Amino acid sequence: MYFPDMSPYSYGTWYREQSIAFQEVRTIGWLKQGFTYSKGKVGDRFLQKLQQMYQSPRVHIRGMRGYHQCDLCDPSLANKDQQSASSPQQIWRGSSELWIPSSMSSQLIYAAPSMIRHYIIAHEYRPPDEFIQSVQEFDLNSDWDGEEMYSQLLEQYRDRMRRGEKRF
Ligand SMILES: [Zn+2]
Numbered sequence: 300m301y302f303p304d305m306s307p308y309s310y311g312t313w314y315r316e317q318s319i320a321f322q323e324v325r326t327i328g329w330l331k332q333g334f335t336y337s338k339g340k341v342g343d344r345f346l347q348k349l350q351q352m353y354q355s356p357r358v359h360i361r362g363m364r365g366y367h368q369c370d371l372c373d374p375s376l377a378n379k380d381q382q383s384a385s386s387p388q389q390i391w392r393g394s395s396e397l398w399i400p401s402s403m404s405s406q407l408i409y410a411a412p413s414m415i416r417h418y419i420i421a422h423e424y425r426p427p428d429e430f431i432q433s434v435q436e437f438d439l440n441s442d443w444d445g446e447e448m449y450s451q452l453l454e455q456y457r458d459r460m461r462r463g464e465k466r467f
Contacts, residue, residue, distance in 0.1 A: 408445075
């Protein structure tokens with residue numbers, strides 16, 4: 300699944316047949332073969348902190364939603380059904396996401412596929428500065444709960460659409 304960095308999050312969020320895009324949640328690192336992305340170095344401090352965030356079930360969430368596979372490693376995967384692709388070689392994949400509050404704004408959240416660390420290390424991907432800063436400043440002991448945030452947003456948006464408010 301490809302989303303440009305900083306797009307409103309709309310991965311699998313539906314109300315009846317309408318897609319919902321969470322304006323508060325911005326996608327980071329949803330790369331795909333054939334789409335350009337920003338490259339550059341990131342610091343060790345950022346990578347270490349990012350790694351720690353995978354250990355937190357309040358940041359590293361939603362493990363049951365199918366696979367993301369790295370079609371940058373193997374372009375032949377790009378047009379295959381994600382579920383059916385199989386290969387004797389190692390396929391980089393992830394099935395979950397990191398949900399991280401922005402350090403710029405209490406109204407902003409970043410959602411990255413768990414593959415983001417692989418993209419950074421193997422494919423030189425460089426996330427936006429504000430994401431890097433937010434990871435570095437995130438307090439692992441905070442009461443942030445990304446899973447709960449996802450559930451709340453989905454319920455709020457569905458409720459607004461049910462009441463016939465504007466589409467998202
Ligand atoms: Zn790869």
